[in-house]
Structure formats: C-alpha cells, structure tokens
Amino acid sequence: MEQPGGAMEPESLPAGRERPIGRGPKVRAAVLSATLAELAETGYAGLTVDNVAQRAGVHKTTVYRRWKDREALVLDALTEQVAADIPIPDTHAVETDLRELARSLVRMLTSPADRAVTIAMFSDAARVPEIGDVKRRFFADRFLRAEPVVTRAVERGELPAGTDPAELLKTLIAPIYLRLLITAEPVDETTADHAAQVALAAARAGALHPAGRERPSPAAGRSR
C-alpha cells in the first residue's frame, strides 16, 4: 500500500498532477501532525481538511484519498499520537504496569502541546455531536491496546479472574481526567501513582468485573 520511494525523496521528483509524496508514509506523518496542530490551534469545531492539507503542504485530494472525513482524520491523529506517548508497559507486575500507564497519561495531558489538543477535543464536544463518536472509538482502541496489562496480571494471579480490562483502565484514568478537566486541580506523578493504587485495590476486591458484579472475597485471583 505504501510507496516508500515517494516518501524518501519527495522534493527531488518532478512535479506531476499527483506528487509521490501524496502516497508515502511521510505524507501520512505530515498530515497527522498538521491535524494535531490545527486541533490545538482552532479546536475541533474550526478544523477543516482544507486547512490541514495546507498546513501539511499537500493537496486536499491527497488527504481525502486516505481519510474519508474530518472525523477519520482526527481519530487517526489522536490514536497515533497517544500510541507514541503512552506505550503499553510490560514490567511483569501489575502495580508498576498501572503506575507507568497512569504516569504516561499525566505526562501527556500536562505537556503543553497535547494539553491543547485534549482541551480542544473536550471543549468542542458540546458544539460538535460527531466528536462523541471520535471519542468513543478513540477510547475503545486505547482500552483494547492496554488490555494485555490486565490479562497478563490475571494470568500471573495478581488480579481476580474475570477482572474487566476496560473497567480497570477506566478506573485508572478517571481520577486523572477528573482533576484535570472537572475539578481543575493540579495533576502530577502522585496523582498517577494514587490512581494506580485505587484501581488495583478495587480490582483486587473484585469490584471491576463486567457490569460491576461484585465478588465478595478480597483475595486476589488465584482462582483461574
């Protein structure tokens, strides 16, 4: 699908109706980076494919060939950015895995550039209904990527069998987003570590099963 040649030497090729840069991985990176910059600058409501293309230095048709609309573009840009900023840890212990996930999230959300993107996404949610779709798909993807942190912990007997990965991950990130966007408190590494501790305690108590079905025993998952 990709044409690396086009991406490797886009400037040196003779200009045609469609420049090879339009199909290389380099253009993908340029367009996604331009999307984030536009998001941070103008918000979701003001973002247009035209402006993204212009900022990336590509034709609008080049953008539309890869992304069917603004939503697809934003979803892809956010997903790639967050995948880079929040790698999925594998420290062989659930406590340190959760702490690393939470710390990466805090680092990302408090870095000026990403913070602007985050705020833009949430600020415009009221005015742009389709942003809900983007957010749902974005988080579904994130939870799926991080799922191994939970399944491995269950396999190691650190968490009760049946612990719901998405529930645990939501419990982990909820207090961080709450402080950042709802109660307007500072977030730092302590917030992250505390979030990991709370999520772990709830999971060990069996409170993070699907649909919140409680398991009365506080003893953790030797039961698989």
Next chain:
Amino acid sequence: MEQPGGAMEPESLPAGRERPIGRGPKVRAAVLSATLAELAETGYAGLTVDNVAQRAGVHKTTVYRRWKDREALVLDALTEQVAADIPIPDTHAVETDLRELARSLVRMLTSPADRAVTIAMFSDAARVPEIGDVKRRFFADRFLRAEPVVTRAVERGELPAGTDPAELLKTLIAPIYLRLLITAEPVDETTADHAAQVALAAARAGALHPAGRERPSPAAGRSR
C-alpha cells in the same frame, strides 16, 4: 438581611429608584435561576451580568449589590442548584449513602437542563481561565457538604479510620464524569451503583487515605 416583604409582593409596590424585589429572597432565586438559564444558553464565556439581570427582570445594580462579579454569581447558582439536586443522604450505611449520592449525580447530569449547564461549564473552561477558580471552589464546597457521609461511616466502623472524605468522593464521581464528558459513554443507575462499589472497595482496602498513603491490610476500619 432579607426583606421578605419586598419579595412577597414586588409587583404591587410603587416603583421607586430601588424596588423592594431587589433585596428579597425572591430576587435571589430569580437571579440565580436566570444565571443557570444563561449558562445553558450562551455558555460561561458569553454570560454577562447585564443579560442575567435582564432575564431575571431586575436592575443590574441589584445583581452587583449581592454578587461582586460573574464568577461569584455562577458559583452561587451552581452551588444552590446542586445542593437542591443532590441532597446529602444519611441512610446509616455507607454503601447506600454512596449509591444515593452517585445516583443523584447521574440524575442531575443527565437531566436536559442541568446537562446543558454542565457542558457549558466544561466547554468554556479552555477559553475562560477564571472558570478554573469557580470549579475548584464549587467542588471544595460539595466535598465539604458530603464529608459527613464518610466521617459517619468511619465512626460506624464501616471504613478504615483516616479515610480521606474528599478522596473517596472524587473516586465516587470520577467514573461518572469520565463516561459523560471524556469517553462519551452512556451513564445510568448501573454506572452510579458500580461507582459506589468501586469507591467502597478502594476505601475498605485503605487506598483512600490522604495523599494515597497505602494501608496494606484489606480489613476495614475496626481500628478506631
């Protein structure tokens, strides 16, 4: 301080430079209600004391006599509204108290009128720096009002001594706000009950002590 006479029969009194309605509890209610309506309609960024006064049918000076600025007005309006919508329960059991608190919050946040206010507050947070102050003071007040739910539970031996009320309350509300405003998922009574269960499990495990200081024993607070 209040002049009930003025509030009881405002329309029938002869008009003066300052109408008695301006000092009665009725004007307070009218102004706060107009503030919420303006918030829902125009957002925080667009809200002006002028428009609030006009909507409430009072002079601007009447508003300024009670509230020094837009922030004080919005803080007061939100605080009163939420105090009415989310009474502090006292069911003599921490589990049902927390469940009631969470259910009231879900009911409030999903009612169309209050939902509009909530979204306005969070949507404009990026554009209006002082909104951070309003949110911090609003939540500090809320947590203080709900504190007895936690202190009574500790007194009854249902929660470990030293459980931090604000930490517990934040753990309780975090997944509700997360779903409503961040991951864009539906929230309902099940969300509320699950949130109560998770917060309770974390508190019983000793994970909700000030600054997240962990208590290793999962046994709950017989230690007071």
